Every structure is written in C-alpha cells, then in structure tokens.
Amino acid sequence: MQGLVPAATDGNMATEFHNLQELRHSASLANKVFIQRDYSEGTTCRFQTKFPSELESRIERTLFEDTVKTLNNYYAEAEKIGGQSYLEGCLACATAYLIFLCMETRYEKVLKKIAKYIQEQNEKIYAPRGLLITDPIERGMRVIEISIYEDRGSSGSSSGSSSVSGSTAR
Amino acid sequence: MKNCEYQQIDPQTLQTPTPTPPPHLHGKESKQREEEEEEPKRPRRKWEVFPGKNRFYCDGRIMLARQSGVLPLTLGLILVTCGLFFVFDCPFLVIHLTSCIPFIGGSLFVFVVITLLQTSFTDPGILPRATPDEAADIEKQIDNPGNSSYRPPPRTKEVLINQQVVKLKYCFTCKMFRPPRTSHCSLCDNCVERFDHHCPWVGNCVGKRNYRFFYTFIVSLSFLTAFIFGCVTTHLALRAQGGKGLVSVTAVELVICFFSVWSILGLSGFHTYLVASNLTTNEDIKGSWSGKGGEDVTNPYSHKNIFINCCTVLCGPMPPSLIDRRGFLPSDESAQTSGVDIELPSAPSKSEINVCTQGTKGLLESATRSPLITTSCPQGKPQAAHTCPDISPAMNSDPSPEVSTSCGARHIMISHGDTSPQRHTKTRSKRSKRAALHIPNPAFDVPVSPTSPDAGLGSKSGAHKGASFAPLH
Numbered sequence: 001m002q003g004l005v006p007a008a009t010d011g012n013m014a015t016e017f018h019n020l021q022e023l024r025h026s027a028s029l030a031n032k033v034f035i036q037r038d039y040s041e042g043t044t045c046r047f048q049t050k051f052p053s054e055l056e057s058r059i060e061r062t063l064f065e066d067t068v069k070t071l072n073n074y075y076a077e078a079e080k081i082g083g084q085s086y087l088e089g090c091l092a093c094a095t096a097y098l099i100f101l102c103m104e105t106r107y108e109k110v111l112k113k114i115a116k117y118i119q120e121q122n123e124k125i126y127a128p129r130g131l132l133i134t135d136p137i138e139r140g141m142r143v144i145e146i147s148i149y150e151d152r153g154s155s156g157s158s159s160g161s162s163s164v165s166g167s168t169a170r
Numbered sequence: 171m172k173n174c175e176y177q178q179i180d181p182q183t184l185q186t187p188t189p190t191p192p193p194h195l196h197g198k199e200s201k202q203r204e205e206e207e208e209e210p211k212r213p214r215r216k217w218e219v220f221p222g223k224n225r226f227y228c229d230g231r232i233m234l235a236r237q238s239g240v241l242p243l244t245l246g247l248i249l250v251t252c253g254l255f256f257v258f259d260c261p262f263l264v265i266h267l268t269s270c271i272p273f274i275g276g277s278l279f280v281f282v283v284i285t286l287l288q289t290s291f292t293d294p295g296i297l298p299r300a301t302p303d304e305a306a307d308i309e310k311q312i313d314n315p316g317n318s319s320y321r322p323p324p325r326t327k328e329v330l331i332n333q334q335v336v337k338l339k340y341c342f343t344c345k346m347f348r349p350p351r352t353s354h355c356s357l358c359d360n361c362v363e364r365f366d367h368h369c370p371w372v373g374n375c376v377g378k379r380n381y382r383f384f385y386t387f388i389v390s391l392s393f394l395t396a397f398i399f400g401c402v403t404t405h406l407a408l409r410a411q412g413g414k415g416l417v418s419v420t421a422v423e424l425v426i427c428f429f430s431v432w433s434i435l436g437l438s439g440f441h442t443y444l445v446a447s448n449l450t451t452n453e454d455i456k457g458s459w460s461g462k463g464g465e466d467v468t469n470p471y472s473h474k475n476i477f478i479n480c481c482t483v484l485c486g487p488m489p490p491s492l493i494d495r496r497g498f499l500p501s502d503e504s505a506q507t508s509g510v511d512i513e514l515p516s517a518p519s520k521s522e523i524n525v526c527t528q529g530t531k532g533l534l535e536s537a538t539r540s541p542l543i544t545t546s547c548p549q550g551k552p553q554a555a556h557t558c559p560d561i562s563p564a565m566n567s568d569p570s571p572e573v574s575t576s577c578g579a580r581h582i583m584i585s586h587g588d589t590s591p592q593r594h595t596k597t598r599s600k601r602s603k604r605a606a607l608h609i610p611n612p613a614f615d616v617p618v619s620p621t622s623p624d625a626g627l628g629s630k631s632g633a634h635k636g637a638s639f640a641p642l643h
Contacts, residue, residue: 032303032307034303034304034307037349039329039331039336039338039349039350040329040330040331040332041331041332042331042332042350042470042471043349043350043351043363043364043471078487079486079487079489080487081478081481081482081485081486081487085485085486085487086481086485088485088487088488089382089481089484089485089486089487090485092488093382093386093484093485096280096281096284096285096288096386097284097285097288097382097383097386098284100488105487105488105490106487107487107488107489107490108490111490137490137492138494139298139301139304140297140298140492140493141492142297142300142304142346142349143304145301145303145304
C-alpha cells in the first residue's frame, strides 16, 4: 500500500534501512543540539561550523564540519546573485511575476538537492551513530537541529513491532 | 477559542468536521478510531493552526493579514477610476488622438492589479515560531542562574556583520532571536524577514518575499495614474477647445488622479531611494544606519553600488515561504484543535514539493521510506498536493501507534507552552488596536514616531495625503 522499495533493489539501502529501523526501535530521544545561524556575512543563509560539545563523543569533528560546510555551500548557491538570477528576476518582472506561479525557482531546486543530501547524510553517517539531522527549512532556516538518540539496548517495543514487521514484509 | 480567530476557513475544508467525540474522550485513541471508522478524514493543514493573525483562503494558497481593511478600498479606487476612464475618456481620445490609448491603459491596469494582488496575497517572509525545544535551548544558552522567578532571556545579542555591530533582539512571542533586518509586526503577530512596513493599503506586511511585488505595484501605479491624469487633462483640454462643456465624471477622475499622482510618485521615489541604498523603511525611519551622533555606522547590507543594490533587491533569487501553509499536520497533532496555537512545527513537512515528513521520529521512518515516497510522490507543486493526501492517511494508519507514543511527550510540551503565547497575543492585540494606520515600525518594543510614517509612506489617494507628504520633499 505504501509502496516500500523492496530491499533487493539496493543492498546498501537495505543495510541502511535496517540501521534506521534499529535506531528507531531501540533508541529514545535524549537531546537535541541546535546549530545556529552565522550572520557574519550578512543575511545570507550560513550556519556556524563550530563543533558542539554534545556531539564530541558521537561523531568525528571533520564529518560534522563537512556536512555543515556542504550545506552552507548549497545555500550560497541558492542565494547567489549572478547572471541567472538576474535573468530570472527580469523575466519575472516582465511577466508581472506570474511565472513564479508556474515555474520552480532556482532556490526551490537547490532546496530539493539539500533535502536529498541531508537524507543521504542521515542514512550513511548520522543514523549509524544515533544522530538525526532535521532539514533547516523545517525550522524556518534558523537552526540545524540534530537529535541525539540514546540506545536503550532493549528489543524494540511493541508499539514499533507492527511497523517493523509491516515494513520488512514488503 | 483560538479557532474562532482563524475565520474565513474555506468552505471546502468544512467537509472534515471538527472532532465530534465528546471532550473527555478527546485524545489520540478516539481520533484514530474515528479516522478508521469513517472514510479517511482529510488531515488538517498547517494553515488552520497558524499562530499569527493571518487569514487564509483557497485552502492555504492565499494569505492576508487579519486587518485587511483598506485593501478593498485600494482595489475599488483603482477599478472605479480605470473603469470611468475606459468608459468616458477612451472613446473620445481614440477618436481625437490615437487608438493605442486603451491598450496602454489596459496593460498598465492589468499590471497594477496583478502586482497588487500578489503583494497582498504573498507570504511576506514570515518566520515560523520556534519549537519548544529550540526555545528551551536558547534559554539554556542565556542561562540566568539564581533567578527564582521566571525572567525572560536577555533581550539582545550582538553580532558582527561586515565589521558592523548589529544587535539582534529576542522576540518573546516567537521565542527566538530575530535574524538581522527581521522585525515583529504587531498587527500580524509575526516576525517578518527584511521587514519593510505593514501596508494597510495592500492589507499585508511588506517584507523580503513580496517587496519586489510591492515596488512594481507602486511604480506601475504611478505610471497608471500619471497616464490617466494626462489623458483626462487632454480630454478636458480638447473638449474646452471644441467648445463643449466639462464632463463631471471626468472632473472626478481628475481630482482623484491629481492627488494620487503626487503621493504615489513620491512614494515610488522614496522606495527607489531605499532600493538603491538597500535599506528598508523600518531602518530608514529608525535611522539605524544614518550615523547619528557622529558614530561611524554604515549600512552593512549595502553593496556600495546602486546598480548592484537594485539588482539584489529586485532581481535576487526568490526565497521560499518558510511557513508551510499547505503541509499536513500529523494526525496526533491535528487532534489538538484548540490547544495548539504555537508550535505545530515540531512535525512539519517542508513544502509542497518535498515529501510529507512527520517530525523527528517520523523523519526516521520517512528516511526508511522516503526513496519510495519520492517515487510515488512525484515532485512538482501541483502533483505533491494530490499525492500527499494519499500518503498521509496511509502513513497514519501504519505508524500511528508508534508516532502517537513517541509524540506523547510533545503533547505535554505543547500544552505547557500554550499559555504564554496566548498571554502575549492578548496584550498584543490590545496594542494593535491602539496602533495607527500607518505602521512602518510596529515592533512592539520600539516606539513609533507618528509623523515620519506618514511623511515617509504617503498614501494612495485623498487630499490630506498630499499635504502630509510635503515634508519628505
């Protein structure tokens, strides 16, 4: 019904699903870390790359900084003011901005790329370490929220088992 | 009780009855049972529980400020004046002058109306309020040890932007430090990015996302009024030459246009200056970067080049709306009809384009399923709107037992956090009633100088506007 991708299509994915499901069922939310915005270059979207102390035992500093720097680069690309954005702006003005109703703006395209990137980072790097990054767009582009999960170590609770069996069955 | 503020709900949404189970059964179990018994209930969209004072139409596609009182007047004036022009002046002028007059007038008129509606109906750049976790984190960072009574966090934080010290203020309603150039509009009860002013004539705030529409509107309106004024004057002159009498209707148009032209031209000129120096009305009136008192302050946002400033402001990339109006609330949160005034965003979905995620736990689930959802939920705005309803009920039925247990804690957080915003909202609503019509700087903790707003903004029509506008020149 929900059309889960069968595990056979991608071996890696199956492993990652397995990791995430394990995480979900054996972990509880312990803490959340918020990476704040860095306004030193103005109002463009940038996040601080300072490594929070709560994550010290959880993830390597370089991995974290890479993630934040890549995100910053994506946002810089979205907000870049150059030839293409001028063209988009002038065309939009000429059509009384009606093309915004039909066309997907460059910003939105980059946001999709960011969402995909974050999901990929979650699956490959953060979930195996019991962390989860929330896309900043869901927090009004104010913070990158990283949820820290504590491993309960016990078997999955009954509330989760139905969806486990449900998802593995597909 | 808070729900009654969100009036003007599109009748289409009323297919979904507000939860009918008796109050004491108000809970996830009854809601789920209800959902399972009836055919899949339409999940509530986020605009229905939006905490700001906004009105939503067309199922969240269109938004307006709560107080949109003068927008009908603006529209009416434009429509009436143009209507009279086309009916009474165009025929005469087509005969005696040139036949392209109606075309020019018509295209200007269409341009004006479209940009006006876009200014009014677009999200100006509202920042969603902080989630309870975020708010708690901020308060922890600005920890006030030893204070027994609840003291609000310190109000300001300083950042260095392009070697300029900028103070960021803490917004008590939205529970966050406002980004630079963001201001809280007391009329709309929202923090708006790059806040310019709240314009009653368009019935909305003017901020980052709709400033270009607003600017195009006033510039094209200046052209339109100047054009009509010129045509009407020509018409009267030709009539006088021809020995015919004055037409009273034309005289009415003349009067309206005469006063409009000066005020709107002045307003356009003022905003052109603002665009060229990358300032907002708010900053200009507060004198944030004017270097008063001999301090060496410059506008840190300006690119020091008029052309680049103009291009940045008017032709820059169009940022997305941060309040996900049309996203769906998760089933457990939609059960809280009256309770949730604030943080719906603990379980948001990003936008129509993105997949329907459901909070952090849900994110894990969706991370497991999202490759599937991206395949089944084709990307693209119109399609997402169709597929999401298919997916969320499906998701509700499966993970709902789990989501409900995991979100149980969130219920408590939300209900606790409920009281203070209500308090703030009530005081703010009282303040807004006392507020003047023109409020370029409605940040509630900054006094508004009564004279400069009128001088700075002018108005669209009326005799007194012309007079009050004089000081600017």
